[in-house]
Amino acid sequence: MKQWQHLTDQALIDACIAGHTEIYEVLVRRHEQKVFNVLYRFFGNYEISQDVSQEAFVTAWQKLATFGGRSAFSTWLCQIALNKARDRLRISKGHDALNDDLADHADSLFALVDQQPEHRAQQAGARKEIQTILDRLPANYREVLILKHLEEYDYEEIATMLNDTVGNVKVRIFRARRMFKMLYEK
Numbered sequence: 001m002k003q004w005q006h007l008t009d010q011a012l013i014d015a016c017i018a019g020h021t022e023i024y025e026v027l028v029r030r031h032e033q034k035v036f037n038v039l040y041r042f043f044g045n046y047e048i049s050q051d052v053s054q055e056a057f058v059t060a061w062q063k064l065a066t067f068g069g070r071s072a073f074s075t076w077l078c079q080i081a082l083n084k085a086r087d088r089l090r091i092s093k094g095h096d097a098l099n100d101d102l103a104d105h106a107d108s109l110f111a112l113v114d115q116q117p118e119h120r121a122q123q124a125g126a127r128k129e130i131q132t133i134l135d136r137l138p139a140n141y142r143e144v145l146i147l148k149h150l151e152e153y154d155y156e157e158i159a160t161m162l163n164d165t166v167g168n169v170k171v172r173i174f175r176a177r178r179m180f181k182m183l184y185e186k
Contacts (some may be wrong), residue, residue, distance in 0.1 A: 004023050004026045005026060007026075009027065009030070009072070009073035009074075010069060010073070012024075012026055012027050013027070013064060013067055013073065016064055017064060017065055024061055024064075027073070028057055031073070031074055031077055032053065032057070034074060034077075034078070034151065035053050035056055035057070035077055035078060035081045036049055036050065036053045037150075037151065038078055038081060038082070038146060038147070038151055039052050039053050039056075039081055039085055041131070041134065041142075041146045041150055041151075042082070042085050042139075042142060042143060042146060043085065043088075044131055044134075044135050048088065052081065052084045052085055052088055053081065055084045056077065056080045056081035056084050057077075059080050059084065060076075060077055060080050063080075070160070071157065071160045071161075072157070075153070075157045075160055075161055076160075076161075078147070078151075078153075078161050079160065079161035079162070079163075082143055082161060082162070085139075085143075086139065089139055129184075133180055133183045133184055134146070134180075136183055137176060137179060137180065137183070140172065141172065141175065141176035141179055141180075142176070143162070144158060144162075144169060144172045144173045144176050145173070145176045145177070145180060147161065148173055155169050155170060155173075158173075
């Protein structure tokens with residue numbers, strides 16, 4: 001697999017479509033952490049995020065030939081993951097039960113820059129508070145804040161992932177920020 005590591009996503013996709021199915025593993029390894037992070041921030045649950053991440057990669061494999069290259073592969077993949085996340089929320093009829101293990105797996109989600117114990121404790125508390133507020137937001141606001149501020153996608157990429165216009169995404173982010181601020185100040 002090492003000989004494939006240097007290739008672009010599009011070259012790997014082309015190779016997969018041409019019959020080198022084992023190369024898909026390189027794409028998975030390249031993007032699995034980003035997809036998992038988006039889902040974990042969305043759900044706040046390690047196991048559910050892993051399950052939905054796997055579902056997203058299976059769906060991406062099944063639809064790989066339909067990837068048109070109009071966006072980055074990671075954008076397309078996150079769009080699939082968010083669609084799977086929305087499906088899971090609809091099935092579960094809410095998300096309260098999904099946040100039961102946030103504290104147990106916070107370290108696997110956030111890489112700490114400073115390893116000093118007091119700094120880690122402060123950051124852990126801030127992350128937990130941010131995640132708690134995110135969990136209280138409606139899913140459509142939560143997802144745009146995660147994509148914009150935690151995953152650092154630009155407005156165009158978010159619009160592509162959400163099948164929406166850039167203008168609507170900007171409005172949703174503005175409203176989500178306002179709601180987040182309101183909840184934070186409480």
